[in-house]
Amino acid sequence: MEPALLYLATMLTLAGIYACLALGLNLQWGLTGLMNFGPLGFLAVGAYTAAILTAPASAQHMGGFGWPWYAAWPLAALAGALLALPIGAIALRLRADYLAIATIGIAEIIRLAVRNEDWLTGGPLGISGIPRPFEALGSPLGEFAFLGLVAACVAGLYMMAEATARSPFGRVLRAIREDEEAAKAVGKNPGAFRLAAFMLGAACMGLAGAMMAGFFKFMGPDALDPVVATFLVWVMLIAGGSGNNRGAILGAIAIWGIWAASDFLAAQLPPELATRAAYVRLFLIGLALQLILLYRPQGLLGERPGR
Amino acid sequence: MSAPAIELRGVVKRFGGFTALDGVSFAVPEGSITGLIGPNGAGKSTAFSVIAGFFPPEEGRVLLRGQDITGLAPWALHARGLARTFQIPRLFQRLTVLENLMVAARDQAGEALPAPWFARGRIAREEAALRARAMAVLERLNLARHADAPATALSGGQKKLVELGRALMSGARVILLDEPAAGVNRTLLRDIAATVARLNREEGITFLVIEHDLELVAELCDPVHCLAEGRLIASGGMDAVRADPVVAEAYLGMAIEPE
Numbered sequence: 265m266e267p268a269l270l271y272l273a274t275m276l277t278l279a280g281i282y283a284c285l286a287l288g289l290n291l292q293w294g295l296t297g298l299m300n301f302g303p304l305g306f307l308a309v310g311a312y313t314a315a316i317l318t319a320p321a322s323a324q325h326m327g328g329f330g331w332p333w334y335a336a337w338p339l340a341a342l343a344g345a346l347l348a349l350p351i352g353a354i355a356l357r358l359r360a361d362y363l364a365i366a367t368i369g370i371a372e373i374i375r376l377a378v379r380n381e382d383w384l385t386g387g388p389l390g391i392s393g394i395p396r397p398f399e400a401l402g403s404p405l406g407e408f409a410f411l412g413l414v415a416a417c418v419a420g421l422y423m424m425a426e427a428t429a430r431s432p433f434g435r436v437l438r439a440i441r442e443d444e445e446a447a448k449a450v451g452k453n454p455g456a457f458r459l460a461a462f463m464l465g466a467a468c469m470g471l472a473g474a475m476m477a478g479f480f481k482f483m484g485p486d487a488l489d490p491v492v493a494t495f496l497v498w499v500m501l502i503a504g505g506s507g508n509n510r511g512a513i514l515g516a517i518a519i520w521g522i523w524a525a526s527d528f529l530a531a532q533l534p535p536e537l538a539t540r541a542a543y544v545r546l547f548l549i550g551l552a553l554q555l556i557l558l559y560r561p562q563g564l565l566g567e568r569p570g571r
Numbered sequence: 572m573s574a575p576a577i578e579l580r581g582v583v584k585r586f587g588g589f590t591a592l593d594g595v596s597f598a599v600p601e602g603s604i605t606g607l608i609g610p611n612g613a614g615k616s617t618a619f620s621v622i623a624g625f626f627p628p629e630e631g632r633v634l635l636r637g638q639d640i641t642g643l644a645p646w647a648l649h650a651r652g653l654a655r656t657f658q659i660p661r662l663f664q665r666l667t668v669l670e671n672l673m674v675a676a677r678d679q680a681g682e683a684l685p686a687p688w689f690a691r692g693r694i695a696r697e698e699a700a701l702r703a704r705a706m707a708v709l710e711r712l713n714l715a716r717h718a719d720a721p722a723t724a725l726s727g728g729q730k731k732l733v734e735l736g737r738a739l740m741s742g743a744r745v746i747l748l749d750e751p752a753a754g755v756n757r758t759l760l761r762d763i764a765a766t767v768a769r770l771n772r773e774e775g776i777t778f779l780v781i782e783h784d785l786e787l788v789a790e791l792c793d794p795v796h797c798l799a800e801g802r803l804i805a806s807g808g809m810d811a812v813r814a815d816p817v818v819a820e821a822y823l824g825m826a827i828e829p830e
Contacts, residue, residue: 424688431687431694432679439663439674446661448625450675450737451649452682460684567665 279520280414286512288468294507296461297441299364302371304493310340310473325386344470390484507567574637576777582631593801606792613798654743660730662722672705675737728755
């Protein structure tokens with residue numbers, strides 16, 4: 265009974281971390297129409313910020329600051345937002361597609377930087393021994409308490425995202441998404457609003473990174489896979505329903521469930537098939553995305569007409 | 572004598588090798604409904620975009636009530652009480668009709684973070700007042716029953732009215748209307764004309780109107796400026812402009828009936 269519960273808690277914790285990523289992407293894409301193809305970059309900056317601030321001192325990387333998680337996590341969110349500032353300030357003034365290209369580029373640059381700047385990140389060895397909040401409670405209570413913390417973060421970000429979407433600020437973001445020229449004609453400065461939305465979404469992703477580093481107790485370049493950190497988040501948001509915060513959370517849980525279940529099933533196969541199954545899994549997620557876009561483009565929950 | 576609401580002085584606007592406005596000067600008197608006519612491609616909509624700050628001119632100045640506004644951004648001009656509409660309505664499709672109007676109001680406290688998270692009571696009060704004001708504008712435009720419909724559900728003519736409604740929500744004192752009558756049925760056309768005339772008479776809003784329906788221009792506008800190929804070719808009362816042989820020449824075969 266207990267191992268099953270612990271497994272469930274692990275799965276829900278990861279789904280919750282993905283929900284934070286999907287809520288951040290929903291602020292950017294769902295609400296404002298910003299194509300961010302680099303959630304990985306913001307996740308990485310948040311994860312390493314939290315890791316460096318909380319991990320014990322090591323000759324392998326910068327660290328030994330000994331910050332508690334509750335001080336480091338807000339800084340990880342801030343780091344995500346600060347990374348978004350220069351990218352947004354340059355790319356958001358150009359046509360929409362340029363942001364997509366710029367974010368892919370920045371995510372790759374960060375991946376390479378993390379692998380090569382050993383003094384800061386430990387390079388390929390990564391940063392280990394990151395303390396996980398509540399681990400002092402022991403197992404399994406510590407894991408459940410951590411799940412509770414992640415759930416509280418999801419709830420907090422959900423309330424923030426809802427308050428944002430329903431406010432006059434969110435109305436301007438939707439107006440800019442629909443027609444930039446008309447938004448200018450009604451007195452809004454699209455660049456400034458887009459930048460605010462982009463930074464806010466990036467802060468959510470930075471926080472998700474901090475949670476991920478705490479959960480795995482380790483952060484290294486191999487954990488930063490564009491398939492898992494960027495592609496999967498897009499599939500979650502599209503499946504759940506772009507523009508709908510509940511859809512973002514629902515999509516994160518559903519797609520993560522399918523992803524984890526397929527991983528479990530693949531592991532039951534004989535070893536020579538199991539390695540190939542990893543690619544089939546990716547293919548199936550891509551296929552699912554195509555089917556959703558063809559038959560239910562609004563996702564499980566569509567965007568609710570605003571009020 | 573007060574400064575004109577809008578004044579163009581020698582405005583030149585080029586797009587690559589094409590000169591859309593070639594040294595255009597004209598004035599829109601304060602409190603007037605001024606007409607801007609001319610054949611297709613004369614530069615009328617370009618003039619609107621230059622005045623409203625959408626494209627800066629290469630040469631010349633634009634003045635709003637005597638103040639130089641050349642090169643200011645559209646949102647800066649909106650804040651100074653200048654609003655425009657578009658020839659082909661550009662509504663916010665997935666917003667409701669009511670939201671299309673509410674978003675156009677100036678100085679909303681809830682538009683800047685972090686107010687939406689912490690000052691929720693204040694924003695709720697501001698929103699209630701804004702909703703009432705937007706409903707009043709919709710009533711006046713005969714659109715109140717469509718308030719909660721998505722903007723896509725409206726007819727072409729109703730979309731034109733929403734464009735006008737957004738300009739009214741801004742509290743603008745000077746409104747640029749781009750072809751308010753195009754694609755609008757006769758009944759609705761009468762409504763739009765009457766609304767513009769009433770707003771001008773009762774609230775003293777100045778209008779600059781681009782229009783191809785010359786009967787409507789004759790009825791509503793004084794003075795009238797005529798552009799052709801990026802130049803101003805005639806100005807004055809509609810009768811005088813219509814009688815001008817240069818104008819008839821510019822319209823080349825487009826029927827300009829005498830009285």
